[in-house]
Amino acid sequence: MHQRVFAVFTRGAAKLAANTVILSLREGYIALIPFFVMAALVTLVTHWLNYEDLGARYVFLSSFNVLVWTLFPLTTLLSFSYYLAKNLKLNTIAVPILVLTCFTLATGYIYVLDDGSIGINNRAGVLYTILMPIFCCYTMRAILRARWLRIMPVGNISLFLVKHLNLMFPYILVVLATFMLLPMLDSMLGSALSQLNELQSQWSGNEKLTMQLLSAHVLWLFGIHGDYAYQIMAAPQMSDYMLSFAMDGQSYINAFVLLGGSGCIWGLLIACLMQGRGTHEASIARLGSPLALFNLSEILVYALPLVLNPYFVVPFIMVPLINALLSNLVIGQGWLPLVAGADIPWFTPVFMSGYLATGSVIGVLWQALLIALSTLIYLPFVKANREHNVSGRQLDMLVKRVSAGRQLERQAETHFAKLDSEKFAEQKRLTEVIETLKDGALCLYYQPKICKRSKRILGFEALLRHKQSDGTIISPWFIDVLDRFQMMDVVDSFVIDQLELDLQQFHRHQLAPKISFNISPRNLIYRRYKRVIRAFSKFPDQVEVEILESSYVDDFSRTQEVVAKLQSQGIRCAVDDFGTGYSCLSLLSKLNVDTIKFDRSLLPSDEKDSAIILYQSLSQLCHKLGFEVVAEGIESDFHVDFITPLPVKQLQGYYFDRPLTLEQAILKFAEQGLATPVPITQDLPATESKKAAL
Template sequence: MQVNFQLFDRSFLLAVRESFIALLPFLLINALLALFPVLATVLAPELSVYDAFHWFEGISDTLGRLFPLLAMLSLSYHFAKYLDISAVASATLSLCIIFSLHVHTSGGLVFSDYLLEVLGDPRMVITPILAAYIMRHFLKFPQLHMVRSAEISAYLSQHLNLIIPMVLTYTLVVLILKAMSLLLVLGISPMVDAVGEFGPMGQLVFRVLLTHMLWCFGVHGDNAFLLLIGDDNGLRYLAPNLTFSEFMDLFVLLGGSGATIPLLIAIFLESRDEQSRHLAKIAVPFSVVNINEILIYGLPIVFNLRLAIPFVLLPCLNVLIAWMAISAGFLSFDGKPFPWVTPLFLNGWIASGGFTVVALQLFLVTVGVFIYRPFIRKYSALADTNQYDRELIKRTELQTDIERMAERQYSRNQSETLAASRNLERTVREVLSGELLVHYQPKLKLPGQEVVGFEALLRLKDADGNIKGPWFIDNFQRAGYSHVIDRFVINTVAEDLRRWQAAGFSPKVSINLDPNNLNDVLMLDRLRTTLGEFAHQVEVEILERAFMRDLQGINRAIAQLQALGFRFLLDDFGTGFSSLSLLTQITVDGIKLDRSILGKTDTDQGRVLYRQICQLCKSLGFQLVAEGVETPSEASFVADAGVDYVQGWLYAKALPQARAMEYALNHGKITPNDLDTI
């Protein structure tokens, strides 16, 4: 058992199991639709004259024909999920392959017949599995990728890169399936001919043995058998008024392939494994209508030697016992039809009109329970004591939980991405419907409170003429539009500096750039070319997080621009990381103390902290700017603490370019010495 599980990839087991479990609601609905005409015929035969009665018969048959297609799509989705490939690509590729296998070189085949031929192909089960694994293999080779550029969206790039792997996978899988079909037919044909010499019972045993062995490998046994044999002998009569298929439904399957109703009873009687018992409880209503995929893939029986032995041998034993009973003349049948979903015992009563068949069914169930019991007892004991099984269950449960969380996270991320996209779209529309502006908040030198410069701050004038703050900055940064904002600020500041220069006014101006752009060669070139002539008047404010991402790279960029005359300030110190060790590793000229730490100076601890920060920064050679000064008491405190420059609403809010110059000229003249020292 341990060897079997280690031979097969866990993702294969989970994908197969979940693919068929996902179809259980469909199977149950179809079973109920098929059961309704049967019950109506027995309990109220007069209903057979109504169209609704025949509708139920027809819809059940139609839905039943769709099952192989639905199984293929489900397998495509689940294997794509576990192998981390595109589910849409896997499903469409499987459809193309299975339809290509049925292309006819001669005309005359109408589409309805062609479609039925495709829907009846049992290779639908193996096609998506082969396609998924082979396509994943080809996707590992970057040489097969058509697009390697980062300039297009990741989604478009992903699907363009699927083209060559899909073409190669399509070709290879078609060739493999055709070769496999030919080899299997050639290999099975002599065996079928040999079995045919043993008569009806030999054919039954051969079919039951082969189909159940295929089930143990996760392959739909009956469909695969039809592919190998070529035709279904289920409509042939095995006994008077009893076809091969009816014999299987009455005496062999007993709840589905493997006679799983005895298996359910054995689990309830013998299993000490709570997981198996819980699974059996869930499987009961399905097994009543002969749907047993929950047990086959849930326990599992697939790739499970402990349960595969009775799963294969019990149906063979049922064939022998029922055949002997029929040959001895103990049973008779009246030829009333019943679908495969008819519950056990009810189908026996319908087929015979009495209880002799029901009695044999009860005997076979009893024998089956005794056969399954020691295997379930051993399986349960090993599940309790075998360390490998315990670890296997733990890993499987952990993987399942992680996958569920990943799916939830993926859905959540998709929803958040969609919401962010819509929000960004609204933001862009609002920004474009308004007017972007740059306003300037005065920066004053202590102790004389002379205006020596400004901080350039982005503003938005909406369609109604209202001036708003840059509420859209975060959305633009997340969407990767920060370059647009930075270019606008740089260009606008350059224009305003020229206007001021023409008026004989030469203040210093500090600008805020997205920290992600400071290492961008194009952004550095723009600073040089656009503001280079005003370099000695321009300060660039940098957030702490820029240094945390790439300290050496940012320091190199700063050094290049400082050589041209640009100055740099560490912005919002006191928020974010606020790492004191960072102060010894950066090459900025000054530090701006955030309003958040000034707001805490109403306590003794806050005042001590502010003074100590000022003393530390001054001792390291940094000039200090206090942001957010709003009251005279705060202004007096920061001056006493050693701050060099202040800005805040106490002095002025951000002003348009012309009013900013007017404000500065009314509060003192800017001298060359101020330009050199700020």
């Protein structure tokens, strides 16, 4: 029962990770990690040096600290706006500027003083750093769909100029919508916060402590700096209070609750390091450990990530509450003596803070015990996150799935300036391709390859597909257009990266099918073969690169050289679409590939078709030359009966199955009981996950 519940949870978590808003928030926060760390370090330095006692010479530290935290909401706003606009296929400069304008004016973050000068209220609109980009971006996208608001059609002027001119009316309408709706929302939120603060004023110290821990950690999970935001939104008596044992709440939190930063980061760090060297979790833990010495948790919160990660919701909130409860009980029993009036700054390293709070090694031992308990709590959640959640390379692939169109748009604008009027029609075709890619996402499907004798699946061919905005899956009709403009590199990069992740997913299920794929011949031979080796050499004899015969014709020696390098790294090579275009029998004897794939056009249509003789002769010839032969395009009983006596090892076509999603391919391959993987040259992290054949 619990396995089914966990499976449902895993599917939900995967869908959540792929949600446009969630993906954009993660991208935005990852991009801001350098700023977050700098802000934390500035605060650490100013508090550590106690600049107020050092005189006017160090006043600049105070000013710098205030300015950094004043910029904090703006940086979050702009980064999230940029990535949300990018993933919604909106203008990534104009839209963040629009969001910034609406935010600063509508929330009172920037205001005009009586003397006409400008003031900043960095306590205004903290929650709107998330809400405002979502509202503005989705409102903008909805308005842009109204074609009657466009003031200029695509014509003889730059596509770049047209797109920006057509933003004028949507810009105005979004601003109007913001100023109409925000005051009502602001009034409701302000009233609710005021009532909550009034209610909390009657609470005991322990109740205030619980509310502070819950509120701050929930805000952290949404990417908002929980401690900073809580200090802004809560009434003063809710953040400055004494506990029943005469210790102020913040010192108690610093000494016995957080232990490395929000969420008790030292417990999480150790749990991550236990995942093994080379894993995403362990790498991030090693990177974040120096900062965790001073209770700075930004690296793990934003890079692991903890933000918007359903796998860490429970432990991230539960561990601080458990630490607070256990420490309260131990202190109440008199087992943990406290130093009267002990003031423990937030940046005091763990163990040192325990010693200062208790005046003895007992405090140190108690902290070590709490960290050990926290590690045990985090451990199963870290393991589940590693096995099932989107992190590291997979996050990159989620980004690539929705950003190919945007990358191509930037390249297209460069090409536009070089085109003359005679090539306008071709440019229009390229524009159509880019708009198609921007309105959907690239994906890989897998068509089974069948053993002729056993009729079992031996492997798959990875096929590039395009998922439109309505969910429809279509073949990549745009490949030829991109190839003519030498813009295939974006698509090829996607195919290589996604296939590498999908192979890891097969491996996680203890499956190792042989998978072939195809990328642009020009990119493979002259640019991408090293990337192919890095991606697939760890899957020896499992991956096969399909090369067009034209590559040998265009540059025989270079193609042979690249094929030899691929084969030396355990990557098989095949000639794809043999029998079309450049097929040459004199060249056949010189090919150094492993496999020949007969194009479907070679197959005879019936018993009277003279193509029967040609197909029989070619299959015999290729077999005698030592090539493994694959027959593509099998669609009927006649084809199967015709191929059966020939020296053809593998069959591929709609007769057996249509292209499958990764999940369907894993399920079908696993059902055969072929769950014995070939050796992998290195330990792969467990993560999720033709020119492709058309």
